[in-house]
Amino acid sequence: xxxxxxxxxxxxxxIDEIIYFCKKCGDILEVKFDGNELAEAAKTSAWxxxxxxxWRYRPFMPIHESTKLVTLSEGGTGLHCSPRLGEELGLxxxxxxxxxxxxxxxxxxRGMTVGVTKAVELGARHVICxxxxxxxxxxxxxxxxxxxxCTVLIPxxxxxxGKLSQAMIHGAKVLQVKGNxxxxxxFVLKLAEKHKDIYLLNSxxxxxxxxxxxxGYEICEQLDYEVPDRIVIPVGxxxxxxxxxxxxxEFYELGFIKKLPKMTGIQAEGSAPIAxxxxxxxxxxxxxxxxxxxxxxxxxxxxxxxxKAVNAIRESKGTAETVTDEEILxxxxxxxxxxxxxxxxxxxxxxxxxxxxxxxxxIGKDERVVCITTGHGLKDPDTAIKQxxxxxxxxxxxxxxxxxxxxxxxxxxLAR
Ligand code: F0G
Numbered sequence: 093x094x095x096x097x098x099x100x101x102x103x104x105x106x107i108d109e110i111i112y113f114c115k116k117c118g119d120i121l122e123v124k125f126d127g128n129e130l131a132e133a134a135k136t137s138a139w140x141x142x143x144x145x146x147w148r149y150r151p152f153m154p155i156h157e158s159t160k161l162v163t164l165s166e167g168g169t170g171l172h173c174s175p176r177l178g179e180e181l182g183l184x185x186x187x188x189x190x191x192x193x194x195x196x197x198x199x200x201x202r203g204m205t206v207g208v209t210k211a212v213e214l215g216a217r218h219v220i221c222x223x224x225x226x227x228x229x230x231x232x233x234x235x236x237x238x239x240x241x242c243t244v245l246i247p248x249x250x251x252x253x254g255k256l257s258q259a260m261i262h263g264a265k266v267l268q269v270k271g272n273x274x275x276x277x278x279f280v281l282k283l284a285e286k287h288k289d290i291y292l293l294n295s296x297x298x299x300x301x302x303x304x305x306x307x308g309y310e311i312c313e314q315l316d317y318e319v320p321d322r323i324v325i326p327v328g329x330x331x332x333x334x335x336x337x338x339x340x341x342e343f344y345e346l347g348f349i350k351k352l353p354k355m356t357g358i359q360a361e362g363s364a365p366i367a368x369x370x371x372x373x374x375x376x377x378x379x380x381x382x383x384x385x386x387x388x389x390x391x392x393x394x395x396x397x398x399x400k401a402v403n404a405i406r407e408s409k410g411t412a413e414t415v416t417d418e419e420i421l422x423x424x425x426x427x428x429x430x431x432x433x434x435x436x437x438x439x440x441x442x443x444x445x446x447x448x449x450x451x452x453x454x455i456g457k458d459e460r461v462v463c464i465t466t467g468h469g470l471k472d473p474d475t476a477i478k479q480x481x482x483x484x485x486x487x488x489x490x491x492x493x494x495x496x497x498x499x500x501x502x503x504x505x506l507a508r
Contacts, residue, residue: 094154096298097124099399107154110214112284112296120397122338123154123298134346144168144313146202146306152342153302155209162208162238164195167306171314171462176430181447185460187320188427188443189311192435192468196258199307199332199466200230206303207293208234216291217241220283222269222276223294224328224389225255226467231293232262243290245269245276250388252436252472272383274394277329295331296396304332308339311462312349319349321459322410324449326441326466327357327366327401328390334400336464337408353462354410356455357401358445360385360420360438363392366401367412377402386417386475389438389467411454415444421479423447427465434469434476442466 096105098114099122105111107123114121133139133151142148146167155161171189178186191199208231211219218241221231228244228251235242244259248268259266269276277294284292293300312319319340325333333355343349359367363383369376380393395401405412415423417437424440427433442463449455469476486492494501 094123094125094129096121108214110288110291112281112292120296120399121298122400123302125152125342130342130346144310146205146303149306149309152309153206154299155206156213159209159213161205162212162234163205164201164233164237166194166201166205166303167310169193169310171311172431172433174431174433174463177427177443180426180430181450182457183446183450183455183461184458185320187315187460187462188431188433189307189462189464190433190435191307191464191466192433192439196226196230196233197254197468197471198226198230199304199464200226201234202306203295203300203303203331203335204230204234204293207297207300208238208240210299211291211293212238212240214291216289218243218290219293220244220280220290221293222246222273222280223251224273224391225251225471226389227294228264228266229255229258229262229471232259232264235264236262241265243267245280247272247276247391250391252388253474254471273392274379274383277396294396295329295335301331301335301338304335305339305342307332307464308336309343311336312340312343315462317349319351320353320462322354322356322455322461323464324356324358324442324446324461325464326387326390326438327359327412328363328392328395328438330357330366330395330397330401332464332466333357333404334397337400337404352408355404355408356410356445356449357405357412358441359412359414360387360390360441361414361416363390364414365393366395366398366405367414369398369402370405370412375402385420387420387436387438387441388472389436390441411449413445413449413454415441415448419444419448421475424469424476425479428469433465435465436467436469436471437475439465439467439469
C-alpha cells in the first residue's frame, strides 16, 4: 500500500493522514510505494501515450483515481542541448533543463499541482507556506485555481518583485515577516500544528515532493533513457534535489534506466550549510544563522530537507559546491547571451557551479551533464537590469538611430 514513511525510524502513516513530522522521532516523511505497486501501475496504465507533463505520471502519484486534478499544465519543460555554453565551459555534452518554462515560471508548479490536488482531496480550504518567493507565487496560483484560501509568509524586503506580484495578483494574503525565510518557516510550521484546518505546502510536505520527482522522470524520457552522468541543481531548502533523486531511483527500480546520475548540488556561498557538510564529510549540517546572497530564492540557512539532500548526493556519489554572487551573476548573463535562456540568479547558480567544478577538475570534460535552471529570469527583472547595458535614448529621427548604431548614412544593397 502507498503510505507515508519516516526517513529515519521508518514509522508509517496513511496517505490520507495530515502529518508533517514523524510522531515517534520527529524526522521528516516521504511517500513510499510498496513492492510492485509502481511496476503494476507502469504496466497497466496508458501513461506513455500522454504528453510529457507531471500528470503523464499520474499512476505514479499518490492521488486517488477519482480525484479531480488542480492543474495549469505543468512539467514538459524543455531539455535544451546547449553546445555553445558547453564549448564555453569545456564540456562536449551539456543540456539545460529549463524549469522556468512552468506555468508560474518555476519548478515549484510540479509540486504544487500535486500538493494542492492533495489538499483539496483531504478537504482543506486554506493552504499556507513560507517562501523566498517562488513557492508563494505557485501556491497562490494553484489555490486560486482550486478556489481555496491562501496565506503566504515571506521575508520582508528580500523577495524579487516578479514573485511578489504573482502572489498578490492571485489574491493570496501576503504577510511580510520581519525576519528571514527560516524564521518564516518556523511560524508556518507552528501555525499548521496549532490550526489543523490550515494545510501546509512547503517542501516538507511529501506530496509536493511527489510532484517534483517528475523532473527526474522527464530527464530520463527526454534522453531516451540514456541517463546523463551528472545532474547539477541549485539547492535551497533542498526539496528539489531530493525529489529529482526520488524520481530517478524509482525509474531505476522499475528497470527503465540502467544507471543513476551523480547528483550535484550548488549553493550560494553565504547560504551553504549542505555544501559545507558535504565538503567536510559531515553527517550533519550546521545551520547558517544569517544567510546572505543576491540569489534571494536560495537565501536559506536551515534547509528542512537537508537529510534527504545529503543522502541523494552521497548515495549517487555526487558532490556539492558553493558559488559567489559574482559567479552567479556572470553565469546568468552568459546563459542569457549565448543560449538565449533567461533565468533568475538562483537558477544560474547551477551553471556557475558547473563552471567551477569543471575548472577544478571534479567534473570531467567528457561527462554528459544536465544542468537544472529552476526559475524564469522575469521573476527578478531588477537584478537583470542592474547588470546590463542601459538603453540609449535617441531622438525620433532615422539619422539619430543610424548614428547610435554606427551605421553610415547611405543605402546599402545586400549582395546575394
Ligand atoms: N531555485 C529557485 C528559483 C527557487 O525558488 C528555489 C527555492 C530553489 C532553487 C531551491 O530549491 O528549496 O527545493 O532546494 N525556493 C523556495 C521558495 C525556498 O520559497 O520559493 P529547493
